[in-house]
Amino acid sequence: MNIWLIVIVGGLITFGMRFSFIWLLGRYDVPVTMRRALHYVPPAVLSAIVFPELFLPSGQLDLSLGNARLLAGLVAIAVAAWTKNSLLTILAGFISLLVFEALFAIR
Amino acid sequence: MARSFNYLFQTNMKPSSHFWAGVRAELPLLVGVFPFGMIYGTLALNAGISLAASQGMSSILFAGSSQFAFAQLVHDHAPALVIILTIAVVNLRHMLYSASLAPFMRDLSPRWKILLSYLMTDEAYAVAVLNYERVGAAAGAQYYFFGAGFALWATWQISTALGLWVGAALPASLPLDFALPLTFIAMVVPALKNRPAIAAALSAGLVALLAYSIPYKLGLILAALTGIVVGTILESRVGRNAIPPYNAEEK
Numbered sequence: 001m002n003i004w005l006i007v008i009v010g011g012l013i014t015f016g017m018r019f020s021f022i023w024l025l026g027r028y029d030v031p032v033t034m035r036r037a038l039h040y041v042p043p044a045v046l047s048a049i050v051f052p053e054l055f056l057p058s059g060q061l062d063l064s065l066g067n068a069r070l071l072a073g074l075v076a077i078a079v080a081a082w083t084k085n086s087l088l089t090i091l092a093g094f095i096s097l098l099v100f101e102a103l104f105a106i107r
Numbered sequence: 108m109a110r111s112f113n114y115l116f117q118t119n120m121k122p123s124s125h126f127w128a129g130v131r132a133e134l135p136l137l138v139g140v141f142p143f144g145m146i147y148g149t150l151a152l153n154a155g156i157s158l159a160a161s162q163g164m165s166s167i168l169f170a171g172s173s174q175f176a177f178a179q180l181v182h183d184h185a186p187a188l189v190i191i192l193t194i195a196v197v198n199l200r201h202m203l204y205s206a207s208l209a210p211f212m213r214d215l216s217p218r219w220k221i222l223l224s225y226l227m228t229d230e231a232y233a234v235a236v237l238n239y240e241r242v243g244a245a246a247g248a249q250y251y252f253f254g255a256g257f258a259l260w261a262t263w264q265i266s267t268a269l270g271l272w273v274g275a276a277l278p279a280s281l282p283l284d285f286a287l288p289l290t291f292i293a294m295v296v297p298a299l300k301n302r303p304a305i306a307a308a309l310s311a312g313l314v315a316l317l318a319y320s321i322p323y324k325l326g327l328i329l330a331a332l333t334g335i336v337v338g339t340i341l342e343s344r345v346g347r348n349a350i351p352p353y354n355a356e357e358k
Contacts, residue, residue, distance in 0.1 A: 003160045006177065006187050010194040011167035017198055019224035021205035022212050030206045037339045038200050042172070043304050044311040044334025045197050046291040048327050049179055051312030052319050053288040061316070069285060076289050080296035087142055089293035090286060097285050 068100035122250040129234065129254025136230045137258060140171075141266045146286060147174050148270020153283045154182035158271055165267040169260065170228060172294060173197040179287045185324040196331055204232040211239040211248065219249050226256025303345065307338030 021030070030038075054073040055061060062070065076093030083089070144165070151161035156178065164174050173194045180190045204227055212220060227235075235252040242248055277283065299305045311334025318326030 002187050003156060003181070004163070006181075006190050006194075007160055007163050007167050009191050010164075010173070010177065011169075013191065013195045014168055014170050014173065014198045014201065015225060017195075017201045018205055018227045019221065020202050021209040022220050022224055025209065025213050030203060033339070033343075035203060036342055037335050038203050039342075040304065040307040040335045040338030041196060041199050041331070043295050043299060043308040044338065045176070045193065045327075045331040046172070046295045047308040047312040047334060048315040048330035049176060050288045050291045050295070051315045051330075053285075055316055056319055059319075069288075072285070073288065073292065076292045077296055080293050084297040086139070086290075086293035089296075090146070090289045093289040093292065094282075094286060097282055101282070 066104055068097055068104055071100050072097035120247060122247060125247045125250035126254035126257075129238070129251035129256075130258040132234045132238070132251075133230065133255040133258040136234070137262045140230060140259060140262055143171060143290070144263050144266025145270035145273065146290060147171070147178065148267040148272075149274030149277065150175070150270075150283060150287055151178045151267075152271055152274040154178045156181055161271055162264070162267055165263055168194070169225070169263065170194075170198050170201070171263075172291075175287055175290055180324065180327075182284055182287070183324065185327075189324045189328065192328055193331075196328070200229075201227060204229075204236075207236060208232070208239065211244040214244065215249055223249065223252050223256065226253070226260055228256070228259055231256040231259050301345075303338045303341035306341050307334040310334050310337040 050073070054070045055063070055067075057067060057069045065071070072093050075096040076089050079085075079092040080089040147165070148161060151164065151174070152158070156164075161178075164177060168174060168177075176193050176197050177190060180193060185193075205224070208223075208227070212223065215223070223235075231252070234255040238251050239248060274283075295308060299308055311330045313330075314333045315326060315330035318329050320326070321329070
């Protein structure tokens with residue numbers, strides 16, 4: 001796996017984006033449509049990563065009540081919406097996963 | 108965050124005064140950043156990334172959420188090109204920051220511009236832009252930005268290293284990989300404040316499920332683009348004024 005290639009190329013691209021408009025001396029502004037589109041990058045990308053982790057835990061669609069990751073994810077979403085506290089969300093989701101997995105192992 | 112710690116900007120102040128004022132303004136944010144650095148270190152190790160590359164990511168890339176995406180995709184054996192594309196998409200917002208700070212940094216030397224661009228994270232930007240809006244492009248303001256950026260940089264490096272150290276000691280049976288999607292949930296959900304954002308998240312998630320079997324994890328890119336387009340179109344329909352500003356990485 002060419003991990004270092006990813007680290008270096010990813011780093012160069014990220015730096016390039018941070019440097020872009022500063023380098024252009026502030027002569028140009030970001031077009032309105034792009035500015036608007038950029039707001040949706042985080043929810044879109046992060047949801048695209050999260051959904052398969054919850055719904056396809058073993059590569060197959062699993063909507064059953066035995067899907068511990070989906071249930072724990074729903075708990076985390078509820079805690080995140082309720083508290084808006086990141087660490088609490090991660091903790092609640094992680095503990096629920098451990099609990100659900102233990103429960104399903106007994107059954 | 109607008110609290111000033113009795114810092115009244117004056118151009119005749121010593122550079123070190125500006126620097127430490129920047130460090131102090133960044134401190135409250137560091138409390139939130141530190142645990143995330145540790146979680147990243149633990150998860151990177153868990154994803155099978157070497158110690159050097161995990162730490163290298165924190166010092167070369169130095170961008171939290173894209174590092175989490177990187178760890179997740181390496182864990183899922185995604186090809187390098189898809190991982191790099193994802194990093195680029197996740198970090199696109201830095202162009203916005205660059206555009207917003209550029210007018211204030213116009214007269215700095217190239218060396219300053221490069222240094223401060225490298226240090227420009229969500230948290231450093233938030234502190235720096237508030238100060239620039241207060242004092243304008245005044246001489247000395249770059250030391251304030253540098254102080255904020257450096258404080259965050261040092262915190263991120265130390266917390267990553269600590270996470271790598273702790274991660275190596277945790278039992279392998281813990282489902283640590285699940286902390287990654289949980290981290291993303293913690294980032295996204297509180298920011299879903301309006302319908303276009305919710306629609307962007309749901310449509311991206313749905314396409315990610317439908318396109319999951321497309322090779323090379325390209326379904327992820329397709330899903331992300333779908334979400335971005337859906338959100339943008341809905342927003343232009345609703346009208347700009349109806350929508351509060353969106354900040355993805357409030358911590």
